Amino acid sequence: MSKSPFKTTRGSWSAAFSTIVGITLTLCLLGILSLIAMKGNAWKNQLKESMTVQVFLENDLPKEEIERVKKWIESETFTKEAVYITQEEASAMMEKELGESFVDFLGYYPIPPSIDLKIHSNYSSLDSMEWIETKLLAVRGVEEVDYQRVLLERIEERIQKITLPLLVIAGLLMFIAIALINNTIRLSIFSKRFLIKSMQLVGATRSFIRRPFIWQGIWYGVLSGLLAFSILMGGLIFLQNENPEAFERTDLLTFVQLFGIVVLLGIVISWISTYFAVNKYIRLRQDQLY
DSSP: OOOOTTOOOHHHHHHHHHHHHHHHHHHHHHHHHHHHHHHHHHHHHHHHHTOEEEEEEOTTOOHHHHHHHHHHHHHSTTEEEEEEEOHHHHHHHHHHHHTSOOHHHHSSOOSOOEEEEEEOGGGOSHHHHHHHHHHHHTSTTEEEEEOOHHHHHHHHHHHHHHHHHHHHHHHHHHHHHHHHHHHHHHHHHHTTHHHHHHHHHTTOOHHHHHHHHHHHHHHHHHHHHHHHHHHHHHHHHHHHHHOTTTSOOOOHHHHHHHHHHHHHHHHHHHHHHHHHHHHHHHHSOGGGOO
8 A cells, every 4th residue: 555645744744833833924024014114004093093183163153054064074085083172162271271361361262163074094285285275175164174284294204204215124024034934835735745756656746736735825824824923922011011001002903904914925825835846847858867
């Protein structure tokens, strides 16, 4: 009775362990890159959405008109949140900042009623903000629109300066990581090159020869992806527990995205590397195997 080409021996277990460890460590690197990209994008959106657009309304605007303007703003796609601020509330906030009362001295509220508007991050660009400002000023009852233009310009300038270098570094690290996984798989297949040639000599088709190796590569990718995700999640939870102020709580969606990215990369890269590695030794002549 013939022996299985993938019979479990001490050597095969050692090779499998080395392959899985190598892929796992490389996937951890790719996972860190993915986590930095997701967190960086979330921080950028959070920073942009923290800006407030103040929509000042006309003095003595009837309550019905104020409600109409507020409902219109809330119905727009760019609106994340809209909060109406009365003249009394605005004056009280100003008095708190200045530390003195000026309403009694003036005899009236100098600050008009307003709506504090939070914008969705995908609209928080200079071009979009100018479009939003024009649209708001066209609404009956709106007197003035004010937003932190200088701050927004600085945010966009900083993002543009760091985006290209980060993309170059991420691309280089991604290339290195894929090359490491590819070399790990190739070394694993190299030890079975004579087995591949023997199967070919007895009439096995290319797809028949490739199939067990590809399934083995996919299994390595899945297992390595699960291990890499566990390591990354453990490290992230540890950092959040050690320094909760610096590392905010990661939501479930981020964990799901990280899990999908790491496991999928493990499967796809291992499958492609295995496919081409096996094909290489299938095409070699017998005298080229040595």
